[in-house]
Amino acid sequence: MSFGSPYVTLPDFAYHRPKSLDEALALLKEHGEEAKVMGGGVGLIAFMKERLMSPAHVIDVKEVPELRQVRHVPGKGLSIGAAVSIKELLEGGTLRGYAVLEEALARVADPMIRSRATLAGNLCEAIPWVDSPPALIALGASVEIAGTGGTREVPVSGFIRGPVDIDLNPGEIVTGIMLPDPKGTLSAFEKFTAGSEFSLASVAVALAGGGRKRSVAMVYGAVSSTPVRCAEAEQAVADGLTPANVRRAADMASEKVECVDDVLASAAYRRHLVKVITTRVLRRMMSA
Amino acid sequence: MREITVRVNGQERKRLVKDNELLLDFLRERLEVRSVKAACWRGECGLCTVKLGDHLVKSCLVLAVEADGKEVETVEGITPDGELTPIQKAFVSHGAAQCGFCTPAWVLATHELLQANPHPSEAELTEATSGLVCRCGTYNQIREAVEEVSQARPRLAKENLASS
Incomplete structure (x- = not known):
C-alpha cells in the first residue's frame, strides 16, 4: 500500500x-x-x-503526567506544563491576570489546532511570526528545562536565540513555562494579519506597578527575526497612558523598531503597522 | 509496524500501522472511511477533520499511533441509521453543499458546535469553523442552515430571560 x-x-x-x-x-x-x-x-x-x-x-510527551500540570508555585508564579494544550489553557480562567497571553493564544490558528497545540511547542518553534513569544517576554516569563544532569530555568528573551534557534541542548526537554505572579499587571496583545494566520506585526504590552515604580514592557513580534523590545516607546508611556503619550509611543515604535522586508510584507508597511497596532493596543488599555 | 486498536464510529478496529503513518491515511486507506478528505495536508483547510476523544482535530496533523486506544468519530458516526441529522437536513434545504467535497467536515463541525452550544451567535459560528475552508464559498448557506437548526430548538428558560 x-x-x-x-x-x-x-x-x-x-x-x-x-x-x-x-x-x-x-x-x-x-x-x-x-x-x-x-x-x-x-x-x-x-x-x-x-x-x-x-x-x-x-x-x-502528551501523556507524561509531570508535563500535564498547571500549578501555582508560591512566591514565584504559575507553572504551565509543556504538554498542556492551548485550548486547556484558555478554559476555566487559568490565565486570569495574564491578559496579554490569553489574547495572543485565543487567536492562534483555529480551535482544532488549539486543541492539540501547546504553549511550549508554540514557543519552541521560534518562528518569527508566532504570537506567544512576545506575550511571554512582556510578562517576564521563563522556560523550565530538564536534562539528565538536572534542571535549569532561562528567561524566554534569552531562550529564543534566532529564527528557529532555541537554547535547548540535545538530551534536554522543556518541561514548562513559568509566568511570574501578575501582581496587578495590566497587559494586552494586538496583531495584524492579512487574512492568513501569519501575523505581519504584533505587539505585547505589560504595565506593572504604579507611580515612579511603574515598569513598562512593549515587545514586537513578526516584524524581525526575533521578538524585539522598544525602550523608546516604553519610555514614552512610563508616566501614564494619556492620549499624547500614546501618540508619542506609536511614533517612537514606528521609528525605532527594526522591521524586515520579506515575502509577507515590506519593511515600510511593517513600520506603518507597528504604529497602527501600538495605537490600538494602548488606546484599548487606556479605556480598560 | 505495530498493531493499534481504535474505536471508529463505535466499532473497534485493529490494524497494523507504520509509526510514521498519519491518522488521515489510516482512516482513508486502511479503513476506507472516505468522508475524511485529503486536500491541503498541512492543517489549513480542515477537510480531514475528525473527532478524536472529546476534540475535533485535523487528522493530517495527528499520527495514527496517537489514536491507539482512543475513539474516533467521523460524519458517518453522527448520522442515525437511514436518517439525516437536523443539521444535515438543513444543509440540504439551504443548498449549503455545492461541489460537496468539504461537506462532511462542515457537517461534523457544525453538528459538534450545536451539541455544545445549541444557539450559537454568528461570531461563535465563525470562530468554531475558522479552521475550515469551502472553496465554492457556501459560507452564507452554511450559516443559514445552522441558524435554522438553532431557531427550531427550544430555548432554555434562562436564555429567554436573558434575551427579553
Whole structure:
C-alpha cells in the first residue's frame, strides 16, 4: 500500500510514548540529536512533511503526567506544563491576570489546532511570526528545562536565540513555562494579519506597578527575526497612558523598531503597522 | 509496524500501522472511511477533520499511533441509521453543499458546535469553523442552515430571560 504523494508522507521514525519524565529523559539520553520531542505535534508533523526535520525517533510527551500540570508555585508564579494544550489553557480562567497571553493564544490558528497545540511547542518553534513569544517576554516569563544532569530555568528573551534557534541542548526537554505572579499587571496583545494566520506585526504590552515604580514592557513580534523590545516607546508611556503619550509611543515604535522586508510584507508597511497596532493596543488599555 | 486498536464510529478496529503513518491515511486507506478528505495536508483547510476523544482535530496533523486506544468519530458516526441529522437536513434545504467535497467536515463541525452550544451567535459560528475552508464559498448557506437548526430548538428558560 502506498499513501499520498511523496510530499505528504513523513520520514521514517520510531515512535515512543513515555509515561514519565524519567522515561522521556532516558529516551532523549539514548537517542540524543536523533530524537525530537512531540507535544501536540502540529509543528513537528508539518516540519517533517516539508523535510525540514527528519528525526529517527519521535518522543510523544502528551501523556507524561509531570508535563500535564498547571500549578501555582508560591512566591514565584504559575507553572504551565509543556504538554498542556492551548485550548486547556484558555478554559476555566487559568490565565486570569495574564491578559496579554490569553489574547495572543485565543487567536492562534483555529480551535482544532488549539486543541492539540501547546504553549511550549508554540514557543519552541521560534518562528518569527508566532504570537506567544512576545506575550511571554512582556510578562517576564521563563522556560523550565530538564536534562539528565538536572534542571535549569532561562528567561524566554534569552531562550529564543534566532529564527528557529532555541537554547535547548540535545538530551534536554522543556518541561514548562513559568509566568511570574501578575501582581496587578495590566497587559494586552494586538496583531495584524492579512487574512492568513501569519501575523505581519504584533505587539505585547505589560504595565506593572504604579507611580515612579511603574515598569513598562512593549515587545514586537513578526516584524524581525526575533521578538524585539522598544525602550523608546516604553519610555514614552512610563508616566501614564494619556492620549499624547500614546501618540508619542506609536511614533517612537514606528521609528525605532527594526522591521524586515520579506515575502509577507515590506519593511515600510511593517513600520506603518507597528504604529497602527501600538495605537490600538494602548488606546484599548487606556479605556480598560 | 505495530498493531493499534481504535474505536471508529463505535466499532473497534485493529490494524497494523507504520509509526510514521498519519491518522488521515489510516482512516482513508486502511479503513476506507472516505468522508475524511485529503486536500491541503498541512492543517489549513480542515477537510480531514475528525473527532478524536472529546476534540475535533485535523487528522493530517495527528499520527495514527496517537489514536491507539482512543475513539474516533467521523460524519458517518453522527448520522442515525437511514436518517439525516437536523443539521444535515438543513444543509440540504439551504443548498449549503455545492461541489460537496468539504461537506462532511462542515457537517461534523457544525453538528459538534450545536451539541455544545445549541444557539450559537454568528461570531461563535465563525470562530468554531475558522479552521475550515469551502472553496465554492457556501459560507452564507452554511450559516443559514445552522441558524435554522438553532431557531427550531427550544430555548432554555434562562436564555429567554436573558434575551427579553
